[in-house]
Amino acid sequence: MVLQQTVKEVMSSPVLTVTPETALKDAVSLLSDHHISGLPVVDQNGLLIGELTEQDLMVRESGVDAGPYVMLLDSVIYLKNPLNWDKQVHQVLGTTVADLMGRDLHSCSESLPLPKAASLLHERSTQRLIVVDDNKHPVGVLTRGDIVRALASGQS
Numbered sequence: 305m306v307l308q309q310t311v312k313e314v315m316s317s318p319v320l321t322v323t324p325e326t327a328l329k330d331a332v333s334l335l336s337d338h339h340i341s342g343l344p345v346v347d348q349n350g351l352l353i354g355e356l357t358e359q360d361l362m363v364r365e366s367g368v369d370a371g372p373y374v375m376l377l378d379s380v381i382y383l384k385n386p387l388n389w390d391k392q393v394h395q396v397l398g399t400t401v402a403d404l405m406g407r408d409l410h411s412c413s414e415s416l417p418l419p420k421a422a423s424l425l426h427e428r429s430t431q432r433l434i435v436v437d438d439n440k441h442p443v444g445v446l447t448r449g450d451i452v453r454a455l456a457s458g459q460s
Contacts (some may be wrong), residue, residue: 311421312414314454315435315444321346322356323400331356331401344434344442345405351440354405361404365447411436414443422451 321344322331330342335358345354411434412421422431425448435444 307417307419309418309420310414311412311416311433311435311446312444312452314418315414315446316450317435317444319344319434319442319444321350321442322401324353324400324405326401328361328399328401328404332361335361340445342432342445343401343443345401345446350377350442352409352411352434352436352442353406355410355434356401356405360406367447410434411440411442412446413438418451418454421446425451 320334320338320340322334324345324347334343335341342355342357344352345356347353398424408431410424410428410432412424414435414437415422421433425446431448433446434442435446437443
């Protein structure tokens with residue numbers, strides 16, 4: 305029964321990873337070639353430190369958003385903090401995974417019950433959870449699609 309399954313029984317494995325030093329073009333090729341929307345980023349010891357997603361790449365392709373502003377006496381007054389633009393400019397000009405990767409870790413253990421994993425996906429508004437072992441090394445990926453497929457196979 306689906307409610308009794310764990311993440312390990314449903315996750316996709318093995319998992320593809322990149323490092324912060326990976327060239328963006330190589331990471332984009334991995335995403336495209338394997339029809340996936342995100343890659344775990346690991347350090348030199350294989351520990352999970354971040355994630356590169358299609359959303360991160362969209363920021364790069366869409367450019368810098370200056371945000372709302374008003375003109376007053378020939379002066380521009382920005383309604384958002386322009387100090388935040390530094391990160392956007394860096395993302396637009398970046399050439400390695402480190403330049404674009406997110407550091408919000410959406411991860412879980414492989415022993416997590418599937419209903420709890422579904423709740424995490426929903427609560428965090430993310431498309432995937434990176435499944436890690438006890439040493440924080442990525443061992444798989446659990447997507448919303450994996451959960452839907454498990455539910456569908458449990459219904460038959």
